[in-house]
Amino acid sequence: MNSSLYVYYLLLGVVICDDSPLLRFYYRSIDDYKEFNFSEAYQVLSTQWYNPNRTTVIFTHGFRGNPQGPAVTAVIKSYLEQGKSNVALLNWEKLAAPVLPSVFNSYANWAAPNARKVGQYFAETLLNLSDAGLNLDNIHLIGHSLGAHLFGIAGNTLSKEGTQVPWITGLDPASVGFETRPLSSKLHAGSAGFVDVIHSDPDRYGYKRQMGTVDFWPNYRTLGPVIQPGCDNRQHSTFSMEDLCNHNRSWQILVDTLKYPGTIIGRFAENYRKWKNYSQQDGDAIVLEIGVCLENIVPGNYYFRTFAESPYGMGSGGLYP
Numbered sequence: 001m002n003s004s005l006y007v008y009y010l011l012l013g014v015v016i017c018d019d020s021p022l023l024r025f026y027y028r029s030i031d032d033y034k035e036f037n038f039s040e041a042y043q044v045l046s047t048q049w050y051n052p053n054r055t056t057v058i059f060t061h062g063f064r065g066n067p068q069g070p071a072v073t074a075v076i077k078s079y080l081e082q083g084k085s086n087v088a089l090l091n092w093e094k095l096a097a098p099v100l101p102s103v104f105n106s107y108a109n110w111a112a113p114n115a116r117k118v119g120q121y122f123a124e125t126l127l128n129l130s131d132a133g134l135n136l137d138n139i140h141l142i143g144h145s146l147g148a149h150l151f152g153i154a155g156n157t158l159s160k161e162g163t164q165v166p167w168i169t170g171l172d173p174a175s176v177g178f179e180t181r182p183l184s185s186k187l188h189a190g191s192a193g194f195v196d197v198i199h200s201d202p203d204r205y206g207y208k209r210q211m212g213t214v215d216f217w218p219n220y221r222t223l224g225p226v227i228q229p230g231c232d233n234r235q236h237s238t239f240s241m242e243d244l245c246n247h248n249r250s251w252q253i254l255v256d257t258l259k260y261p262g263t264i265i266g267r268f269a270e271n272y273r274k275w276k277n278y279s280q281q282d283g284d285a286i287v288l289e290i291g292v293c294l295e296n297i298v299p300g301n302y303y304f305r306t307f308a309e310s311p312y313g314m315g316s317g318g319l320y321p
Contacts (some may be wrong), residue, residue: 021092021118023058023125024067025049030076035091038125042132050086055138060090062145062174063111064098064239067091071144071171071251078258085140092118096146103238107146112177115146116185119153126158126165140167140293141192144251145205148173148197152187159190167293168192172199172206172250179208189213194293198253201246202226210301216266216290217303218253222273230308249312256312257291263313265289266302267320275303276321285319 024035025044034044044050059075066072072089079087095114098106130136143151148170155165170187178186188211189195197212203225219228227233231245241248257264268286269275278285286298304319306312 019094021090021095021121024089024091026076026080026087026089029080030073038121039128041125042129045129045133050134052133052135052138054084054086055140056086056088056134057140057142058088058090059142060092060144060147060150061096062143062147063096063107065096065144065147066093070241071248074255075142075144075251078255082258090118090122090147090150092150108177111146112174115150116153119150120157122150123154123157123161126154127161127163130163136163137166139165140169141165142169142171142254143173143187144171145247146174147171149178149186152191152195153185155187155191156184164193165191166193168195169254169291170195170197170207170212171254172201172247173197173211175202175205175207187211189299194295194297196290196293198250198290200226200228200248200250200253203246205244205247206250213299214288214297215301217272217301218249218266218306220272220303229306252310253290253306253312256310257289260311260313261291262289263311263315264291264304264306265313265315265319266304268298268300268302271301272303275301278320287316287319 020037022035022037023041024033026033027049036043057079059072061069061072067089076087076089079085095118096111099110100106126136141151151168155168158165168187168191173187187195195212196214198216199206200218202208220226225233228246228249236242253264265287267275288297288302305314306318307314
């Protein structure tokens with residue numbers, strides 16, 4: 001690492017040690033990868049991993065996430081199986097772990113501050129990768145929960161330096177600690193050229209308000225909490241799979257867009273009340289498929305319904321309440 005970068009990282013408060021975030025670059029399978037510190041990641045561009053004719057997809061997890069977790073495993077495998085992208089993971093497992101006496105303190109006083117620091121650190125890393133040959137105009141950043149804000153902060157940091165990433169996808173971006181933060185400290189519509197967000201748990205762990213170029217609201221309602229089909233509203237152990245059912249549906253829906261393209265589409269509406277009053281006789285609908293980045297798109301809210309199990313997509317049948 002050159003000395004100027006080392007000083008920059010220290011000023012950010014990033015500890016250059018075994019807790020440092022890593023970039024994991026996948027080849028043919030989820031078990032076939034190379035992993036580098038941010039400062040050494042440029043080395044992968046001289047290997048067969050990088051195909052300049054493909055989109056580079058980088059995924060990152062949220063609080064308590066890790067490379068063996070269900071979100072990382074499902075998303076990475078799906079993109080590898082699709083075979084159309086250079087696939088990587090931003091692995092900040094140790095900086096996102098519950099290390100303090102309580103889960104809440106670990107989130108608020110460890111993982112969330114680290115997400116902000118790693119986001120800034122990653123922005124500088126992307127510029128270094130660009131200098132080494134990575135085409136930033138063909139990159140897609142996908143973050144779940146706290147990881148969505150990490151990538152948003154990276155995009156915001158790059159924008160200040162005159163560079164804009166083209167596409168960030170937020171999978172149920174975290175709510176706690178971010179609802180009242182300034183735009184520079186979280187994911188928002190200006191974090192990239194196109195920002196799409198799937199809000200699957202807006203009443204508990206996920207962000208409650210519109211925040212992207214387009215915002216998808218699966219199975220949304222205003223009376224009572226949003227419960228995704230197949231989940232329930234009972235009390236469960238905090239962060240158990242049952243407790244995270246609604247929150248995890250965001251990445252499960254994304255995975256289904258790769259496995260079953262064209263089956264998960266949303267219908268544009270100014271708000272839920274207007275969508276609820278739509279019927280199949282209301283003329284042509286403005287629809288958008290999840291996982292598609294378009295330049296000429298009607299920005300705003302898109303609503304749809306899903307089934308309780310994968311395949312979740314109802315196609316055009318899910319466009320109406």
